[in-house]
Structures are given as C-alpha cells and as structure tokens.
Amino acid sequence: MEHPLHIYNSLTRRREQFVPLAEPHVGLYVCGPTVYGDAHLGHARPAITFDILFRFLRHLGYKVRYVRNITDVGHLEHDADSGEDKIAKKARLEQLEPMEVVQYYLTRYHEAMAQLGVLPPSIEPQASGHILEQIALTQQILDAGFAYVSEGSVYFDVTKYDKVYGYGELSGRRIEDMLSNTRSLDGQDEKRNPLDFALWKKAQPEHIMRWPSPWGEGFPGWHAECTAMGRKYLGEHFDIHGGGMDLVFPHHECEIAQAKASQGGHELVRYWMHNNMITIEGQKMGKSLGNFITLEQFFTGDHPKLAQAYSPMTIRFFILSAHYRGTVDFSNEALQAAQKGLGRLLDAAALIDGLKASATSTVDITGLAQRCHEALCDDLNTPMVIAELFDAARVINAVHNHQATITAAEIEELSNTYRLYLTELLGLVDERQGDGAAHEAFSGAVELLLSLRQDAKSRKDWTTSDRIRDELTALGFTIKDTKEGTEWSL
Structure with a gap:
C-alpha cells in the first residue's frame, strides 16, 4: 500500500510530499497550552489534529519524537500592559504558588486529553524548566547582532533582522505595511522600534516568577521557549512544527526569526503545519x-x-x-x-x-x-x-x-x-461499552427487558410490549424486530 504522504506547508504555501530529514526518524514539535485555566474546545483541535499526524507517521513506519511544550511562565501575549504573565497573575489573586496553578491545570489538561483519546507526546517540556536554554538563545542572538539590551530587558531588533533575512516569510506580512502598536505597553519606551519583541524581560519588584540572568533578574519572553526547547530535543533543523493558525503571527514568525538570527540564517523547521480555528x-x-x-x-x-x-x-x-x-x-x-x-x-x-x-x-x-x-x-x-x-x-x-x-x-x-x-x-x-463487567451487566439488563417484551407480545399484551419498546427508544435505544428475533443498539 505505497502512497507518499503529502502535507500543506504553511511556509511555502503549497502542498508538498513529506520527506524526513533523517529517515526513519521524524522530529515533530507542537505548541501546547498555557496552563492557567481549564482546557476548552479550542485546545482540543490542535491536540487531536497532531495526534492524528503522530499516529499516522508511526503507522507509516517512522520513529517519531513528538515534543509538545507547556507554557507555564513568562509570555506577555495579553497581559503585557501589566508586565505580568497569566499564571503569575492567577497565583497572586488566589494566593497560590505559581507552580500550584500550573500543576492543577496541567493535571486537568492531561485528564481531558486522555478522555479525548489523545496519545501523550514523547516529551512534554515546560518553559520554566528550560530557562538556561532560553538565556543561551538570547545571548546567541545578541552575539549575532540582532538584539539589544535596554534597561535590563533584551529585545529582538526586527528592523535589522529584516534587512538581512527578511521578516514575515511565514505570515506574508511586510514590516513596511505593519501598523505601529499604539497601545501603551509596559516597556514600550525601551524599544527602538514598536515591532521589536522581548527575548528577556526585566522583572519588576512585584513579579513573582523571576530568574537570574546576565542582564539582571527577569523572565523569558513568550516566543523564546519554543525555539529553545525545539532545538534542545529535536536539533537545529527538524521536520515539522505545528500549532493553531492563530500562532502564525506573531509567535511562529518570531520563532523563525530567532532561529535564523542565532543559526547564521539556517532554518529551524522544514514543514510548518497549522490547524484552523473552532468558532x-x-x-x-x-x-x-x-x-x-x-x-x-x-x-x-x-x-x-x-x-x-x-x-x-x-x-x-x-x-x-x-x-x-x-x-x-x-x-x-x-x-x-x-x-x-x-x-x-x-x-x-x-x-x-x-x-x-x-x-x-x-x-x-x-x-x-x-x-x-x-x-x-x-x-x-x-x-x-x-x-x-x-x-x-x-x-x-x-x-x-x-x-x-x-x-x-x-x-x-x-x-x-x-x-x-x-x-x-x-x-x-x-x-458506550465501559469496562467488560459493566458492559455485560448492561447488555444483560437490556436483554431481560426485551425478553419481558417478548413474553408480553406472546400474551398479546400490546400495551406492555409497546411501553417497553417506546421507553427504550426514548432512552436512545434502537429496537428492531426481525425474523430471527429482536435486535437492539444504543
């Protein structure tokens, strides 16, 4: 049953035959959740999408290392105005340790994924466990001249990078056409350009989650974690990076820029795959x-x-x-x-x-x-x-x-x-079957009711016969009388 696998590559915007870099080994990295609340239907779609890819690649005979990260610290996606990430914010409001928040919701996420039949990944790294790798990535980008230090924070220089490698290749955006962010953001005045993004943020005194670095105590920017952890577990050039379409910009665009800036222009990922949204x-x-x-x-x-x-x-x-x-x-x-x-x-x-x-x-x-x-x-x-x-x-x-x-x-x-x-x-x-004993008892109970119905029919007690059939139907059963007897399904 030979037939080559073709996938749509978001980077090239075309359907391509999948050819692994080092057959039979495949490196697959997927952006996992930020664990500060219960998983919702939007979380289920990427998990199920890339579960299918994981299953099918293994069926094709590939040895897949599937890495799905957990964001548990540091990104400023929506709470940048307060300079506080969502997990730290929830921990402060509920008077918990941030890792208590993470562990509680991570456990619930795993339970939900197991119920959905999503296989666990090969490796599930957490951002807080890879601070050293994110610091090293930031230093490499600084050494390459594509970042700068400003008041204890480190920012990626998008304009300088764009002149060398071109920024926006995944999303199709051009920096000349991007509108400046007019929202008042924490640290905005520290930037040379509104498009620059944080690789490392200086921690304010009230910030709970903080680590020492060459630039002072702080925490990594959101985009750094996936680049750093992807390289750690899959190498500087791996096969597939996946996630939701909402991550194309800015998250995955910034990942590409970070990787190329720190690797002399070499691409980190060969195929980018994105599932669409649930609305x-x-x-x-x-x-x-x-x-x-x-x-x-x-x-x-x-x-x-x-x-x-x-x-x-x-x-x-x-x-x-x-x-x-x-x-x-x-x-x-x-x-x-x-x-x-x-x-x-x-x-x-x-x-x-x-x-x-x-x-x-x-x-x-x-x-x-x-x-x-x-x-x-x-x-x-x-x-x-x-x-x-x-x-x-x-x-x-x-x-x-x-x-x-x-x-x-x-x-x-x-x-x-x-x-x-x-x-x-x-x-x-x-x-619907449950465990073996429960299913056997369940089936036995249904068969008993159908036996009583058959007895009623043999006595021409149509009222009882019809009542059993109608009430089973109302409960979701399908009852069918055949020449060989009565059949049922749920």
Missing part, C-alpha cells in the same frame, strides 16, 4: 474573548449554550469530520449530528464479527483500505476516511439485514479496515 457564532473560541466552553462543560452539559452533554468521542468525531485546515463552527445541531454519525459507525463496527459469510458476494468493498490510506496521505483528509467508513457501514448493515451476501475474505477486510482506521488511526472507540 462560536462566527468568532474564534478562546479565553481571550471570553466565549469559550471548557471540555468538562461539554462532557457534563453544564453550560447555557449546550443543549445536552457530549461525550469525548463525540467531540473527537466532530473535530475530525472537518479537514484540519478548515474552520469548524460550534453548534448543538452539528454536535448532535456528530453523535449520531459516530453511533452509526460504532454500531456497524460491532456488527462485523457477527456477519455470516457466504460462498459468493453481492457487495463490492474493493480498495476500501487503499482509499482510506490515500485519504490520510492527502494532507490528513480525515473527512474522506470517515466517508469511506460510512460507505462500508451501509454494506455491513445490508449484510446484517440479509439484504446482501459477503465472503469470509471480505468480512476480514472490513474488520481489519475498521480496526485500523476507525480505532487505531482516527482514535475513535466505543465509550
């Missing part, structure tokens, strides 16, 4: 806009915008139903459709082992696995894989309902394809 009422869902819904709220249904609770696998299926580079707009209708669609696929998968083989076949599943494989090779086209699995589900249901026949070899192909693509690569599992 709510047309706006990006995120903490900064205050319009986010946490994953826990999705799982419990405890939010005014939610019509019901949605399981982790429903959320995963909802995200995978759209291509990772397309936008996804939240709605209860879309999630309910995802819930039903996932149920159809899981129900079909559960029927495969019980299909009766015939000597001849009246169905055609030729090339099913090949088409699923080619879809993932086509820039991780998960919607196409799902469409192929739906087509196969129609075949499974037709055979199950005695409307078609199938051979033993075809049953085996269906089984292998569903196991590989639905479970192992898309990471979708049947949450």
Whole structure:
C-alpha cells in the first residue's frame, strides 16, 4: 500500500510530499497550552489534529519524537500592559504558588486529553524548566547582532533582522505595511522600534516568577521557549512544527526569526503545519474573548449554550469530520449530528464479527483500505476516511439485514479496515461499552427487558410490549424486530 504522504506547508504555501530529514526518524514539535485555566474546545483541535499526524507517521513506519511544550511562565501575549504573565497573575489573586496553578491545570489538561483519546507526546517540556536554554538563545542572538539590551530587558531588533533575512516569510506580512502598536505597553519606551519583541524581560519588584540572568533578574519572553526547547530535543533543523493558525503571527514568525538570527540564517523547521480555528457564532473560541466552553462543560452539559452533554468521542468525531485546515463552527445541531454519525459507525463496527459469510458476494468493498490510506496521505483528509467508513457501514448493515451476501475474505477486510482506521488511526472507540463487567451487566439488563417484551407480545399484551419498546427508544435505544428475533443498539 505505497502512497507518499503529502502535507500543506504553511511556509511555502503549497502542498508538498513529506520527506524526513533523517529517515526513519521524524522530529515533530507542537505548541501546547498555557496552563492557567481549564482546557476548552479550542485546545482540543490542535491536540487531536497532531495526534492524528503522530499516529499516522508511526503507522507509516517512522520513529517519531513528538515534543509538545507547556507554557507555564513568562509570555506577555495579553497581559503585557501589566508586565505580568497569566499564571503569575492567577497565583497572586488566589494566593497560590505559581507552580500550584500550573500543576492543577496541567493535571486537568492531561485528564481531558486522555478522555479525548489523545496519545501523550514523547516529551512534554515546560518553559520554566528550560530557562538556561532560553538565556543561551538570547545571548546567541545578541552575539549575532540582532538584539539589544535596554534597561535590563533584551529585545529582538526586527528592523535589522529584516534587512538581512527578511521578516514575515511565514505570515506574508511586510514590516513596511505593519501598523505601529499604539497601545501603551509596559516597556514600550525601551524599544527602538514598536515591532521589536522581548527575548528577556526585566522583572519588576512585584513579579513573582523571576530568574537570574546576565542582564539582571527577569523572565523569558513568550516566543523564546519554543525555539529553545525545539532545538534542545529535536536539533537545529527538524521536520515539522505545528500549532493553531492563530500562532502564525506573531509567535511562529518570531520563532523563525530567532532561529535564523542565532543559526547564521539556517532554518529551524522544514514543514510548518497549522490547524484552523473552532468558532462560536462566527468568532474564534478562546479565553481571550471570553466565549469559550471548557471540555468538562461539554462532557457534563453544564453550560447555557449546550443543549445536552457530549461525550469525548463525540467531540473527537466532530473535530475530525472537518479537514484540519478548515474552520469548524460550534453548534448543538452539528454536535448532535456528530453523535449520531459516530453511533452509526460504532454500531456497524460491532456488527462485523457477527456477519455470516457466504460462498459468493453481492457487495463490492474493493480498495476500501487503499482509499482510506490515500485519504490520510492527502494532507490528513480525515473527512474522506470517515466517508469511506460510512460507505462500508451501509454494506455491513445490508449484510446484517440479509439484504446482501459477503465472503469470509471480505468480512476480514472490513474488520481489519475498521480496526485500523476507525480505532487505531482516527482514535475513535466505543465509550458506550465501559469496562467488560459493566458492559455485560448492561447488555444483560437490556436483554431481560426485551425478553419481558417478548413474553408480553406472546400474551398479546400490546400495551406492555409497546411501553417497553417506546421507553427504550426514548432512552436512545434502537429496537428492531426481525425474523430471527429482536435486535437492539444504543
């Protein structure tokens, strides 16, 4: 099943065949969360997107070192006016140690990712554990002449860098066209140019998180951590860097500039990949806009915008139903459709082992696995894989309902394809089954009710028979009477 993997490279703005730098080894770096609050749906999309890439690269035979960082200190993305990062701010308000805040929300993030079926990365470095590497990166950029010290802080000289290497290659922006930031920012007067960004910030007396450096006590700027940690664990030139599209500018643009400035113009990353946003009422869902819904709220249904609770696998299926580079707009209708669609696929998968083989076949599943494989090779086209699995589900249901026949070899192909693509690569599992003992007790209870219904039918007690059927249906069961007996699914 040979077919080359193609991915869209945000740097070159074209779809390219993936060729690793040192086959079979692949270095993958993905920007992880800032852990100062519960994970929301916007966090789930990059986690699931690059989980698919991680799974598929390993399936193709590559040895993947997957690094996903945790931002736990120092960046001034939104709180620059106070000179205080979000974790330190929350720690001060709640009278906690900053690392208490980090540990609490990091544990909750890991729990949410596990529920979503996201595999853990190979390495998960935290910014606070790599201060020395960020100081060393800052010094290298200073030594190369692309940074300057100002009142205890160190700033990257964007204008000087642009004259040598060109700034804006990832985002397509030109500094001549960028409007100066007119917002009053802490340390703004220290800069030579409004576009310059902090590599190291001097800590004010009230700042909790601070470290010694050659320029005085302070903390690293936001952009430094990914460049420093990516190089530490993947080298000065690695394969793939991923993250959300909202990170293209300024974060990833600044990463490229830092790397090239400190490495004599050599690129750090070969392929840049970005997932698109999840929106709510047309706006990006995120903490900064205050319009986010946490994953826990999705799982419990405890939010005014939610019509019901949605399981982790429903959320995963909802995200995978759209291509990772397309936008996804939240709605209860879309999630309910995802819930039903996932149920159809899981129900079909559960029927495969019980299909009766015939000597001849009246169905055609030729090339099913090949088409699923080619879809993932086509820039991780998960919607196409799902469409192929739906087509196969129609075949499974037709055979199950005695409307078609199938051979033993075809049953085996269906089984292998569903196991590989639905479970192992898309990471979708049947949450409804629970553990073995619970599932056995659950199934036994349903069978008992159906047995009582059958007894009622045999006595022509249609009132009782219909009541059992209707109440099971209201609870979400599908009840079907066939020649062989009554079948049910959830």
